Amino acid sequence: MTGINPFEGFGGTILTVLLSVIPIAVFFIVFQLAYLKLPFAYISRIFVGVGLALVGIAIFLQGVKGGFFPAGTEIGEALGNIESKWLLIPFGLLMGFLATFGEPAVRVLSDQVEKASAGSIKKSLVLYGISIGVALFVGLAMARVVYGIPLNYIIIPGYILAIILVFFSDKTVIAIAFDGGGVATGPMAVTFLLSVAVGIAASIEGRDPVADGFGLIALIALAPILFLMIIGLFLKVKLKK
Amino acid sequence: MFRELKSLALEVIQAILPISLAIIVINHFVIQMPTAVLVQFIFGAFMVMGGMILFLFGVRIGILPMGQAIGAELPQRRSIPYIIAIAFLVGFSITVAEPDVLVLSDQVDTVTGGEVPHFLLVAVIGIGVGFFMAVAIIRIIFGFPIAYLLAAGYAIIIVLSLFTPEQFVPVAFDAGGVTTGPVAVPVILSLGTGFSSVLAERSTIGEGFGLIGLASIGPVIGVMLLGVILY
Secondary structure (H helix, E strand, O other), rough: OOOOOOOOHHHHHHHHHHHHHHHHHHHHHHHHHHHHHHHHHHHHHHEEEEHHHHHHHHHHHHHHHHHHHHHHHHHHHHHOOOOOOOOOHHHHHHHHHHHHOHHHHHHHHHHHHHHHOOOOOOOOHHHHHHHHHHHHHEEEEHHHHHHOOHHHHHHHHHHHHHHHHHHHHHHHHHHHHHHHHHOOOOHHHHHHHHHHHHHHHHHHOOOOOHHHHHHHHHHHHHHHHHHHHHHHHHHHHHHHH | OOHHHHHHHHHHHHHHHHHHHHHHHHHHHHOOOOOHHHHHHHHHHHHHHHHHHHHHHHHHHHHHHHHHHHHHHHHHHHHHHHHHHHHHHHOOOOOOOHHHHHHHHHHHHHHOOOOOOOHHHHHHHHHHHHHHHHHHHHHHOOOOHHHHHHHHHHHHHHHHHHHHHOHHHHHHHHHHHOOOOHHHHHHHHHHHHHHHHHHOOOHHHHHHOOOHHHHHHHHHHHHHHHHHOOO
């Protein structure tokens, strides 16, 4: 880390973002020509929107890569060397919450849930639910790194619990909970939280940064599924009373 | 439009400021990063905020209406094989183009020592997502409960994890998370809500959601099967 160049690799970022939207844009154009035949003004507004979204996400990703990633690595390496390792657990709770709170796809999902439910499920409930769930599991992931708990001991019971919860939950809650698992693993988690975790694992003896890194993402994906269904059950019981 | 941008800007500042301040506080009291890293971080935080405002605005006026238009058009053809084929193709192509999937295939290289060809892994993950997107669409058409599908998918994952070579298990779980990137999420979401909004007897809420969750199962099963077959 010598010179300051936050735009390093920006061309690559733009290219990957462009690639990711091409398939769906092609579908849309084919549909438009064959069946939809939407008015030109509407179509051009959509394309302006898609363009803005692409430029926006490219800048966002570049900021995460150029700014949050190196900072995360520094923090991780420094924290891996602290005396009282248990401090990593509250640190994980805090960072897990804040990173998810800033995750763009989590915002999109929470927004859509409020809109589709005509306001009966509040955006803030989904947003805070996912963020707190991830916070708990990043804390758990830190405990795993500190005390060397194998990933399977957490993941397999977690998946079994998810299956059990599914049979007691409302179908709307189930759908939103599992979607939450997908959106929580966005760039903030995959790039920033992972860099912190890998930095920590690299400075603690006997930990494999690659294996511990993998585990973090799997735990973050599981967190909203369990936590949102538990909130859903809790609210259902409360409403019945 | 201006008012919308302003409220979005407020939301984004509220989303990104807490983590940025936390990092600066940690930097001040706990560790001292090199100045270059700190300056770069502050610059990056501004890029993240600006980028997110543009992204969320563009999603609202561009990507969501686009996905909804495609989703709402699908049932009009009244041909189930056609709907299934399109759902599979959308899931497959959006995954294959996802940048994180390429990162994942590099990680798999480190686990297997480069024995799994990239195109094979990418194809397996793409087929996994495409298959489950098709299943998810069939589910919406026939009103099959999502609980059974998810429970079955997760049960298959648990059973498979017992037979999958140990080094493949974490990669497989990861594959489920990384495939649904920030561009794929609004596309899949709006396809689902658009599709179910046209089927009159289905309420959008509850039926339109769940596609992302189902799509995340495919890659996990795909990568585990790849591990079982290859080793």
